[in-house]
Every structure is written in C-alpha cells, then in structure tokens.
Amino acid sequence: MTLRTECAVNAVEAARVLGGDSRSRLSAGGTLLMRAVNEGDPSFDLIVRHADPQVLSLRLQADRLHIGAAVTMSALLASPDAACLHAAARQVGGPAIRNMATVGGNLFAPSPYGDLATALLALDATYTSVDDTNPRPLESLFALRATHTVAGSPIARPPVVLELQCRRPAAEADFRFLKVSRVKPKGISVMAIAVHLPGSATGARLQQVRIAFGAMGATPLRAVSAERALEGQTLGEPSIAAATAVALDGLHPDTDAIASRWYRQTVAPVHLGRALRAGGRR
Amino acid sequence: MSKVAVRLVLNGDDRAVFVDPGQNLLDVLRRELGDLTPKYGCGQGTCGACTVTVDGEVRLACLTLAEAVDGCRVDTAAGLADGAELHVLQEAFMEHFAAQCGYCTTGMLMSAATLLRDKPSPSRDEVVEAISGNICRCTGYEPIIDAILAAARGSTTGSGRR
Numbered sequence: 001m002t003l004r005t006e007c008a009v010n011a012v013e014a015a016r017v018l019g020g021d022s023r024s025r026l027s028a029g030g031t032l033l034m035r036a037v038n039e040g041d042p043s044f045d046l047i048v049r050h051a052d053p054q055v056l057s058l059r060l061q062a063d064r065l066h067i068g069a070a071v072t073m074s075a076l077l078a079s080p081d082a083a084c085l086h087a088a089a090r091q092v093g094g095p096a097i098r099n100m101a102t103v104g105g106n107l108f109a110p111s112p113y114g115d116l117a118t119a120l121l122a123l124d125a126t127y128t129s130v131d132d133t134n135p136r137p138l139e140s141l142f143a144l145r146a147t148h149t150v151a152g153s154p155i156a157r158p159p160v161v162l163e164l165q166c167r168r169p170a171a172e173a174d175f176r177f178l179k180v181s182r183v184k185p186k187g188i189s190v191m192a193i194a195v196h197l198p199g200s201a202t203g204a205r206l207q208q209v210r211i212a213f214g215a216m217g218a219t220p221l222r223a224v225s226a227e228r229a230l231e232g233q234t235l236g237e238p239s240i241a242a243a244t245a246v247a248l249d250g251l252h253p254d255t256d257a258i259a260s261r262w263y264r265q266t267v268a269p270v271h272l273g274r275a276l277r278a279g280g281r282r
Numbered sequence: 283m284s285k286v287a288v289r290l291v292l293n294g295d296d297r298a299v300f301v302d303p304g305q306n307l308l309d310v311l312r313r314e315l316g317d318l319t320p321k322y323g324c325g326q327g328t329c330g331a332c333t334v335t336v337d338g339e340v341r342l343a344c345l346t347l348a349e350a351v352d353g354c355r356v357d358t359a360a361g362l363a364d365g366a367e368l369h370v371l372q373e374a375f376m377e378h379f380a381a382q383c384g385y386c387t388t389g390m391l392m393s394a395a396t397l398l399r400d401k402p403s404p405s406r407d408e409v410v411e412a413i414s415g416n417i418c419r420c421t422g423y424e425p426i427i428d429a430i431l432a433a434a435r436g437s438t439t440g441s442g443r444r
Contacts, residue, residue, distance in 0.1 A: 003304030005286070005349060027347065031327050034345040037304055038325035047304055049350070074339075094415015095393065096333055096340040186414045 003037065005047045014050035015130040015160040021046050026160060028070060028105035031097055032113075055104070055162055058082065063168050069104025069161040073116065076103065084169050087177040088119035088194065094186060104161045107141060111215050112258055115192045117142075118214030119177050121222060122194035123166035129159035138164070142219035171201035178275040180267070182258070189215040190259045191268060193275045200235045207231070211243070211272070216251040216264060225249035226272065240276045244269040288352045292317065293361030301348040308332045308343035311358065319359040319388040323417075330416030333389035334358045340396045342415075359388035362395060371395055371433045378429035382420035390416050394430045403434055 008014035024046035055070040060081040073089040126135035169175040181187035192214030211223040225246035233239035253264035285300035323331030332343040362369035397412035
C-alpha cells in the first residue's frame with residue numbers, strides 16, 4: 001500500500017482535503033488509524049492530519065463541559081473539571097495509549113472499543129463539526145456511523161468533529177461508569193455501562209435518567225426501556241429490577257474475540273444491576 | 283511517492299532522516315536510525331514492546347506517524363544507560379530477574395522510567411497502572427513490579443513489595 005500524507009493548517013482545510021478524496025482518512029491520535037496502516041488496510045491511501053488549536057481546548061462553562069476533539073485521555077484525566085469522565089478515560093488502554101488517544105477518535109472507535117464515547121452518550125453529549133457548528137446529539141453521529149459503514153469501512157464522509165459538549169452531573173454519585181473486562185487491570189470491554197441518575201445522590205425521584213451501553217452494538221447505544229423503567233422512581237431494588245428486566249431492549253451485541261453475543265446478552269442485566277447499585281463512579 | 287524529511291533529537295543526539303509517508307516511528311527507529319531497543323510486538327497498540335517517549339510522554343512507536351515527531355525529542359531504552367553505567371532500573375531488573383526472554387523489557391523500562399521521573403516514590407498500585415499497557419508473557423509481572431519499586435527506593439536489591 002502506497003500512502004500519502006497531508007498536514008492541513010486547520011480543521012476546515014482538513015475537511016476540504018478529506019471531502020475531495022474518498023480514499024482519505026483523518027488521523028486523530030493515530031491509535032486506530034496507524035493500526036489499520038500496520039495491518040495493510042487497503043481502503044485508504046491518504047492520511048490527513050491537522051494541528052488546529054481550537055480542537056485542543058477543554059473548559060467548563062455554565063455546568064457544560066466543552067471538550068475539543070483532539071483532547072487526549074491523559075489531558076482529560078489531568079483536568080479536575082472533567083472529573084465525571086475520569087473513570088471512563090482511565091479505562092482506555094495504558095498510559096501510552098492515553099497520551100495518544102483522543103476524545104474525537106474515540107467516537108469513531110469500532111466496537112468493542114469506545115468506552116469514553118459510552119460515558120459521553122450517557123451525559124447527553126452533543127458535538128459540533130466543521131460542516132455544522134450547531135451542537136447535534138452524539139446519537140446522531142453514532143446513527144450516521146452505523147448507517148454509513150460496510151464491514152467497518154466508511155462509505156460516506158464522516159464529519160470532522162470540532163468539539164464535544166456534555167452536562168456535568170450535579171453530584172458525583174449521580175454518575176456511574178462500569179467497564180466489564182476479562183483481563184485485569186486492563187482489557188478490552190466485554191461491555192461498558194454508563195449510568196446517569198440525576199437525583200440519586202439525594203434519594204430523590206430520578207429525572208432524565210440515561211443509561212448507555214458500549215460493546216453491545218456497532219456503536220454505543222442507549223437502553224431506553226431501562227431508562228423509562230427508572231424515570232420518576234426512587235432508586236431501590238424494585239426500580240432496579242424493573243430496569244434490568246428490560247435492559248436488553250434495543251441492544252444488538254455481536255460475537256467477537258472477547259465475548260459471544262449470547263454471553264453479552266446473558267450478563268448485561270447483571271452488570272447493569274451492579275452499576276445501578278454502585279455508590280458512584282468506578 | 284517522495285519521502286518526508288524529519289529532524290528529531292534521539293536520546294540527546296540531533297538526527298535527520300527521510301521517512302516514507304505513513305511510515306510509523308518504530309520502523310524509522312529500527313530500520314533508518316539503527317536503534318533496535320523498541321521492539322515490534324503486535325502493531326496494534328496492545329503489547330507495549332515499542333514504548334518510547336516523545337517530548338517526555340510515553341507513546342507507542344508502532345502507532346506514531348513518524349513525520350508527526352518532526353522537531354520532537356524521542357527517547358528510547360538505548361538512552362537509559364550512561365555509557366557503561368546502567369540506569370538504576372536496568373540494575374534493578376537484573377537483580378530481580380525481571381527479564382526472561384527480554385522482548386518486553388525495553389518497553390517496560392521506558393514506562394517505568396517515566397513513572398519514576400513523575401512520581402519518584404510510587405505505590406505498588408501506581409507501578410501496576412504505569413505498566414498496564416506493557417505485556418510480559420514470561421515473568422508474571424511480580425519481579426518487574428518488585429524491580430521498579432526497588433529502583434524507586436534507590437535500592438536495586440531486596441523485595442519491592444509494600
């Protein structure tokens with residue numbers, strides 16, 4: 001495979017180059033793209049990267065966390081403002097991977113990767129891109145990914161993401177992240193579960209419940225039926241039982257080298273129950 | 283396709299090299315610059331055998347686009363020893379039998395050296411976390427953890443367990 005590379009001056013220029021060549025790929029931290037290069041992936045021959053400073057910013061503004069697409073997992077972990085995402089970011093690879101892997105890249109990580117994207121989905125994250133600077137729900141990006149891929153290769157140009165925004169939980173204990181893995185201390189996800197339960201820290205009735213699963217479909221997915229089972233309830237064994245009973249609704253796990261579809265379906269309600277009973281971030 | 287000129291500081295020495303577009307840093311270090319300490323293990327970012335530092339941060343050379351390190355400082359395990367005098371971590375690895383086949387050792391050393399630079403007195407859990415991206419199929423990790431803790435204490439011998 002003969003490769004070409006192009007370093008664009010900014011994200012807009014990168015998007016222009018990407019749009020003009022259907023055999024191009026954007027390099028973020030390189031942890032996914034260089035792996036494809038090493039494996040001789042024949043689906044692309046142009047690597048585009050850019051060093052736009054606007055995608056490196058990380059700030060808290062009016063209880064919304066703004067995360068540039070090129071912010072690395074290590075940068076997230078170094079920011080007290082992003083504490084709600086630390087449990088998920090810490091589970092992404094070892095220190096070297098975390099120094100390289102970016103938030104934007106994680107959005108495009110194929111299952112069973114994409115732990116941080118799962119956490120972002122449960123925090124109602126939105127994204128902006130070069131083509132559309134109005135915040136759009138992260139779910140729409142995942143829907144685009146799921147629709148526009150064949151055998152894992154994109155057949156339509158994905159957006160060049162500029163920034164993610166997500167709400168910061170009012171209380172630390174309202175947000176729980178659980179990564180289920182066979183290998184300790186680090187391994188690839190059997191599944192990841194992110195749960196946002198506003199009100200749980202104070203024992204109030206739950207409002208705007210969000211439950212997201214990673215590695216239970218081609219992209220991170222919300223367990224909408226389980227969310228509905230908890231909405232308006234207080235968190236306790238009856239509501240947890242109701243949520244776990246419908247945990248699998250809308251989830252479509254695959255069989256891969258880490259776990260079978262059957263295994264994932266069997267253990268998902270158990271792990272959701274554990275995540276709901278846990279006292280906060282894990 | 284024309285090559286790309288890259289300048290870097292490798293273990294303190296200014297180096298210049300022409301790289302192929304898309305070539306990874308590991309290939310360039312081993313094939314073009316003759317530094318054989320970072321190893322090719324998986325090419326997927328899983329094993330950590332190619333761990334180096336770029337501007338002081340641990341990175342996986344197999345997943346790093348070589349041209350992206352233009353102007354950077356790159357350090358490998360080849361730069362740990364000072365002439366014939368081994369780095370305290372290298373001494374500790376020998377004393378604790380922390381290397382068997384040795385394939386993972388240079389990556390382990392780079393992860394450990396970065397940890398001790400940032401945290402001179404790490405806990406055992408911090409050591410485990412620091413090498414969590416480095417796979418060893420020989421030792422069972424315990425001798426490696428002991429060696430790193432011993433090096434942190436400034437003592438290359440004795441049990442490093444806490």
